[in-house]
Amino acid sequence: MNAPPRHTASDRASSNHVTIFDTTLRDGEQSPGFTMSAAQKIAFAHALADLGVDVIEAGFPNSSPADFGAVQTIAREVRGASIAGLARCHAGDIEACARALDAAAAPRVHVFISTSPLHREHKLSMSKEQVVERAIMAVELARRHVDDVEFSAEDAFRTEREFLVEVFEAAIAAGARTVNVPDTVGYATPEEIRDLFRFLRATVKGADGVVFSAHCHNDLGLAVANSLAAIEGGARQVECTINGIGERAGNAALEELVMAMKVRGGWYGVDTRIDTPKLLDTSRLLSRITGIQVQRNKAIVGLNAFAHESGIHQHGMLKNRDTYEIMRPQDVGWPDSQLVLGRHSGRAAVADRLRALGHVLDDALLDRVIADAKALTQTQHVIGDADLLRLVEGERFGPGWRIAAMSLIDAGQHTRAQVELSDPHGRRVRQDAQGDGPVAALFAALAQATGVDFELESYEVHSMGVGRDARGEANLSARIDGDTLSGQGTSRDVLEASAIAWLDVANRVLRAQATQRVAATA
Numbered sequence: 001m002n003a004p005p006r007h008t009a010s011d012r013a014s015s016n017h018v019t020i021f022d023t024t025l026r027d028g029e030q031s032p033g034f035t036m037s038a039a040q041k042i043a044f045a046h047a048l049a050d051l052g053v054d055v056i057e058a059g060f061p062n063s064s065p066a067d068f069g070a071v072q073t074i075a076r077e078v079r080g081a082s083i084a085g086l087a088r089c090h091a092g093d094i095e096a097c098a099r100a101l102d103a104a105a106a107p108r109v110h111v112f113i114s115t116s117p118l119h120r121e122h123k124l125s126m127s128k129e130q131v132v133e134r135a136i137m138a139v140e141l142a143r144r145h146v147d148d149v150e151f152s153a154e155d156a157f158r159t160e161r162e163f164l165v166e167v168f169e170a171a172i173a174a175g176a177r178t179v180n181v182p183d184t185v186g187y188a189t190p191e192e193i194r195d196l197f198r199f200l201r202a203t204v205k206g207a208d209g210v211v212f213s214a215h216c217h218n219d220l221g222l223a224v225a226n227s228l229a230a231i232e233g234g235a236r237q238v239e240c241t242i243n244g245i246g247e248r249a250g251n252a253a254l255e256e257l258v259m260a261m262k263v264r265g266g267w268y269g270v271d272t273r274i275d276t277p278k279l280l281d282t283s284r285l286l287s288r289i290t291g292i293q294v295q296r297n298k299a300i301v302g303l304n305a306f307a308h309e310s311g312i313h314q315h316g317m318l319k320n321r322d323t324y325e326i327m328r329p330q331d332v333g334w335p336d337s338q339l340v341l342g343r344h345s346g347r348a349a350v351a352d353r354l355r356a357l358g359h360v361l362d363d364a365l366l367d368r369v370i371a372d373a374k375a376l377t378q379t380q381h382v383i384g385d386a387d388l389l390r391l392v393e394g395e396r397f398g399p400g401w402r403i404a405a406m407s408l409i410d411a412g413q414h415t416r417a418q419v420e421l422s423d424p425h426g427r428r429v430r431q432d433a434q435g436d437g438p439v440a441a442l443f444a445a446l447a448q449a450t451g452v453d454f455e456l457e458s459y460e461v462h463s464m465g466v467g468r469d470a471r472g473e474a475n476l477s478a479r480i481d482g483d484t485l486s487g488q489g490t491s492r493d494v495l496e497a498s499a500i501a502w503l504d505v506a507n508r509v510l511r512a513q514a515t516q517r518v519a520a521t522a
């Protein structure tokens with residue numbers, strides 16, 4: 001214990017480095033739906049250290065034996081970041097916190113007490129004098145165990161300014177190195193927060209020797225904006241969480257704060273140690289652990305953060321990415337931006353995607369494929385590569401056989417499939433066949449109906465799209481006359497997607513046969 005901190009508090013207070021204090025495992029974990037097991041907390045703490053956060057608030061050790069154990073293991077195993085534990089201004093909490101942090105290379109005890117009139121009167125039943133006494137007791141006791149002590153004035157934003165100054169001065173005199181100014185209920189606006197930090201830094205005795213920290217909640221959706229305003233006001237630590245999880249509407253989202261500081265570095269003039277290309281993986285790890293996904297339009301890590309569907313934006317992106325992107329997707333861990341083809345897409349994006357798939361179409365053919373694609377968006381939201389290729393082949397060579405109807409009947413050890421196919425000339429063919437399972441029965445019926453048969457080299461089905469628009473995509477390939485032909489199909493029903501993929505191959509075989517016949521008679 002008592003290992004010297006890597007930088008003194010006054011170094012950090014005056015530098016342009018903003019300390020990233022991650023509280024995903026404490027404020028995040030204490031909110032409904034985000035409780036984690038000890039093993040999950042430990043795995044996530046390693047990911048946070050890898051990401052480059054400066055302080056990991058690992059939990060509230062006196063809240064339960066499980067949290068004590070998790071904080072203790074994190075303190076023993078995780079290196080590269082300070083490990084903090086939370087404690088009330090309560091001797092038992094502080095002793096437990098110090099014990100849990102015993103093996104940490106850089107331990108921090110974080111003590112807190114409410115200072116606002118509302119909390120003093122209704123929650124703590126304490127006078128101002130009692131709150132100050134408790135704060136001093138707690139910081140002094142924590143300092144007997146560790147050098148690095150943080151003091152938080154819970155509900156600071158709704159506290160009388162002169163009393164806040166008094167409490168912080170007492171905490172600093174007792175040995176606190178970081179003083180945290182939480183907007184516990186997310187009530188502040190950016191202008192007010194900036195002003196409060198400027199006031200505190202100018203007024204509190206000993207302010208130059210400590211780091212001022214912001215801890216903003218998101219009840220009005222202002223947590224990130226308020227944290228950035230606090231930095232403008234002189235805060236040099238921000239408390240935040242991955243994906244913005246935390247009490248009620250959450251805390252400031254780490255990934256948003258860090259990227260705002262990076263992308264708008266010229267404005268804020270500060271930096272962090274975060275290895276930003278790891279942001280997406282860290283966010284996804286948290287989603288896997290908690291089972292809660294971020295919304296598609298979430299900044300930085302949502303599925304739409306670098307996806308463009310509308311034609312005007314896609315056209316701009318293809319000319320110069322800066323038209324519609326303020327950062328590179330790779331800077332936060334995405335492989336690239338995505339131009340999604342859908343109802344709002346235009347010619348430039350369709351032509352570009354087709355070029356990437358090896359098809360350069362003349363204007364007339366491209367117009368027809370675009371019209372077909374727009375028609376397809378009546379029944380599906382997203383046009384995948386398989387859809388686009390089938391539309392091109394359909395326009396070039398005629399659409400070939402299509403599924404008009406299909407059904408499957410479980411007949412004990414076998415399955416019977418019945419298919420009805422149609423073609424653009426009005427021909428219809430109906431066939432049924434038996435197989436070991438639904439896929440075998442279906443493919444046998446298709447082979448008999450079309451007169452084309454082949455052995456599959458590969459066959460796989462996976463999902464594409466999400467929610468109401470989730471679809472199955474089937475991909476298969478077959479070796480025919482020395483060539484490998486592949487077929488793709490999409491549908492809400494994976495068996496129908498498989499049948500479409502099978503017919504995709506059969507139609508190519510039939511077209512090739514027709515072309516050979518024409519050549520032979522010419």
Ligand SMILES: CC(=O)SCCNC(=O)CCNC(=O)[C@H](O)C(C)(C)COP(=O)(O)OP(=O)(O)OC[C@H]1O[C@@H](n2cnc3c(N)ncnc32)[C@H](O)[C@@H]1OP(=O)(O)O
Nearest residue numbers: 027030060062063064088089090112113114123124154184
């Ligand atoms: C803004 C925040 O995020 S604060 C952190 C919130 N996190 C949590 O509460 C998660 C962990 N909490 C717990 O596991 C439990 O609440 C415990 C173990 C801390 C306490 O449990 P209990 O002893 O059953 O008390 P309970 O939760 O009902 O009430 C809290 C008590 O702490 C007191 N208290 C609250 N904050 C503080 C504080 N900062 N310093 C001193 N005492 C405090 C309350 O006045 C109340 O005291 P009382 O029991 O004498 O009335």
Ligand SMILES: CC(C)C(=O)C(=O)O
Nearest residue numbers: 112152154155182184
């Ligand atoms: C414990 C403190 C820092 C807190 O989480 C809050 O005030 O929101």
Ligand SMILES: [Mg+2]
Nearest residue numbers: 027184215247
């Ligand atoms: Mg909080």
